[in-house]
Amino acid sequence: xxxxxxxxxxxxxxxxxxxxxxxxxxxxxxxxxxxxxxxxxxxxxxxxxxxxxxxxxxxxxxxxxxxxxxxxxxxxxxxxxxxxxxxxxxxxxxxxxxxxxxxxxxxxxxxxxxxxxxxxxxxxxxxxxxxxxxxxxxxxxxxxxxxxxxxxxxxxxxxxxxxxxxxxxxxxxxxxxxxxxxxxxxxxxxxxxxxxxxxxxxxxxxxxxxxxxxxxxxxxxxxxxxxxxxxxxxxxxxxxxxxxxxxxxxxxxxxxxxxxxxxxxxxxxxxxxxxxxxxxxxxxxxxxxxxxxxxxxxxxxxxxx
Numbered sequence: 083x084x085x086x087x088x089x090x091x092x093x094x095x096x097x098x099x100x101x102x103x104x105x106x107x108x109x110x111x112x113x114x115x116x117x118x119x120x121x122x123x124x125x126x127x128x129x130x131x132x133x134x135x136x137x138x139x140x141x142x143x144x145x146x147x148x149x150x151x152x153x154x155x156x157x158x159x160x161x162x163x164x165x166x167x168x169x170x171x172x173x174x175x176x177x178x179x180x181x182x183x184x185x186x187x188x189x190x191x192x193x194x195x196x197x198x199x200x201x202x203x204x205x206x207x208x209x210x211x212x213x214x215x216x217x218x219x220x221x222x223x224x225x226x227x228x229x230x231x232x233x234x235x236x237x238x239x240x241x242x243x244x245x246x247x248x249x250x251x252x253x254x255x256x257x258x259x260x261x262x263x264x265x266x267x268x269x270x271x272x273x274x275x276x277x278x279x280x281x282x283x284x285x286x287x288x289x290x291x292x293x294x295x296x297x298x299x300x301x302x303x304x305x306x307x308x309x310x311x312x313x314x315x316x317x318x319x320x321x322x323x324x325x326x327x328x329x330x331x332x333x334x335x336x337x338x339x340x341x342x343x344x345x346x347x348x349x350x351x352x353x354x355x356x357x358x359x360x361x362x363x364x365x366x367x368x369x370x371x372x373x374x375x376x377x378x379x380x381x382x383x384x385x386x387x
Contacts, residue, residue: 111270113167113201113250116213120206120222123153125180129221131157131241136174138190139219141241147180148237152228154210157241160217165247167201167212168271170308170331170384172246180223180237195245197387199330204230211242218244248308248331248385252363254296263291263365264314264378273326274380276314276365284316284376285367290354296361299386303337303356308384316367316376331384351379360385 131139172195176188200208210222226234251272265277313322332343339346366379
């Protein structure tokens, strides 16, 4: 799978636990706030792109096209749900030089769509696509200072077709909790905080509990699945890893453990996701194995690619 990188940021492992104030500080998801999306402006309104959504467009850009502040214009508005920070979208795109109007890069002709996690990578591009409905064609004009590259002197023009969006967080029906499992509390964004039981020893075998039951497609051993997950060490109660903090869900091949964010994930843990549906949230207890400590996982199943 190829990813579009425009000013890529490095993934950083940070704390998986959340303090109570963060979890309860607001009742609505701040990622759904459209006030942070780029505004439409004179430069972005000059970009024309015609043709069927998902097919290579004919793009007209008056040159030189420049802006000191990044802008976006929805050329064709889709009828799907709006996309927000934290979601992975599938898109097709064309990148042009605003100074010359020349195409620098395009995804059309490859026969593949390109996944982009909104909120990771180039901030201006993410804000340019934020709150646009699925099925939209969007023109984003990125100022030199927002381009992310050293020495940029001209604005960049990106025309994006948003073809699909995966869930930002598990949205399934809440299930009754089971005694003895780690306690999970969710922030408005969906990010979990995990409390390991104070009594009892570390797990000696893998077991799981479904916290939310989704109603989407079913995960199989052959599935490639977008997941958000948080891992906490059982004995030390220490945060190990959270994709929520990197801003980009992980694409994982269930049958092999192959992962875009990590070398590999344990197949014994991933096996607990087989048969679950998109939209589900699962808490998994994993025993120590080799030098890997016992841990608790909370996994959101966001979509099957």
